[in-house]
Amino acid sequence: MIIKDRAIKYGNNVDTDVIIPARYLNTTDEAELASHCFEDLDENFSQKVKERKIIIAGDNFGCGSSREHAPVAIKASGVLLVIAKTFARIFFRNAINIGLPVIPCPEAAESINDGDEIEVDLDRGIIKNITLGMEFAINPVPPFIQEIISSGGYINYTKKKLKV
């Protein structure tokens, strides 16, 4: 799968409380969650995401609470992919489980600027910064995790295994 779009860049330690504040956890409605995504971090996010659908961040993206509403809100807001230097552990699992592509790649996250045009080939494992003419290799994922991703998330994976 190839994803091509422009970047919105954030810093280090973007936590789940700013991705989706607990005061909005009274719903599992994806559109409702998306409407509050990143609102404590960047009040212009909902405008920006109409034009730019790849998030670039620094270290420890998604740290804090275990709320799965965080990757759900990001995905439902239209974001296609998150590239960060590093991810917090629970967020990373949650994103894979619900089918939001997340790529740890410190070199790419460092060099990509806000607004750059990015193309990611998930099958071949390549990130291209078209604006700057740079290319980065993505570390391959372990086969077990690849199987969850290719099943379309952990629920589908489990259903397949249980044959339900």
Add this chain to the structure above:
Amino acid sequence: MGKTIAEKILSQHSGRDLVAGDIAVVDVDVVFAQDGTGPLAVSQLRKMNFSSVANPSKSIFFIDHAAPSPRKELSDSHKVLRSFASESGAILSDINGGVCHQVVAEHYACPGNIVIGADSHTCTAGALGAFATGMGSTDIAVGFALSKTWLMVPHTIKVNFEGIINKGVYAKDLIIYLIKKITADGATYRAIEFSGSLSNGLEMEERLTISNMAVEAGAKAGIFATDAKTADYLKKQQRGDCFREIFADNDAVYEQVINIDCRTIEPMISKPHTVDNAVSVGKIGEVKIDQVLIGTCTNGRLSDLRIAAGILKNKKIAKNLRLIIVPASADVYLDAIKEGLIEIFIKSGATITNPGCGPCVGVHQGALAEGEVCLSTQNRNFKGRMGNPGGFIYLSSPATAAWSAVKGYISDPREALK
């Protein structure tokens, strides 16, 4: 080659000889979710056509984050959990029970268990020698359904707390000091084993405070080996039969060993908006506070309330300041009443709320106004955490919080203990 505690527990639960870096499917002993994350877990269970759970007596739904419900939407979420628990036979810990992590420590987790919970502070039960880790709703849904999960066996960082602890310095100060030292992602994907001469002397309630905050350094688990204090705690909880010895091999391989001389540690304060943004209390300057919170899964246990009551006895809180005290569980609340601590708090001007998460997560019982400052004994001070991105949250031990409530600004608890 010897094994760390994490490698041992995960190996025992997978039937394979595992080392750090392996990915394995493991059996889990205790699975839980709370009212923030539970409804999504139930919805995922429904998608898999499950109306039952694999191990009902160790599957628990907690209603603690917004309990009793402050809004109709949350009441609906609570109803989802009550209905599913009733249908599946899972245990419901309703609004009268308290914070999930405290209740899990009191009544469910055993040494050597694997505990998974849909809440990041699930690592709290590591204090009992369990491998306890937080996950999201989907992972927990599969955990409820099958009593299994997948994990990558973490590398382990060994933290040795050595020496003595100074008067006025508590477990909370040790863990904030450690997080400042290694930073908010210093242990991401790692297990931490807490060891050293000082750790071995810590009481169970102090260990729970330290394990609770392991995730604030990114850790997957924060584990103490078991000892006589673990056995005593379980016996006191009428669960002595679940004690077993859990320890690392002498030749276990650690990714890193961090030695901390606790004699140099002073009362610590985390400043807004990250836990690792910490200084010793002497360097905080003059910070006037509007609200103080003593409680939560980090510091709402009986020993915490005793320390706070010792400082607040025969004193009044500062004018124009709100002190909110939240016992972590029903058992803690009852003990605090029996010991007369609640009377001391009320006479000092404090407000006592029912056991639960209180205002820590920002949905009820004390959201901050624009520009207000709160000093809290909770574990996390992210922007917006207490219901308002315009609020400022500082973190400390219960002693620092109690003394600061009397003074009206962040103050050194050693002044009160002279």
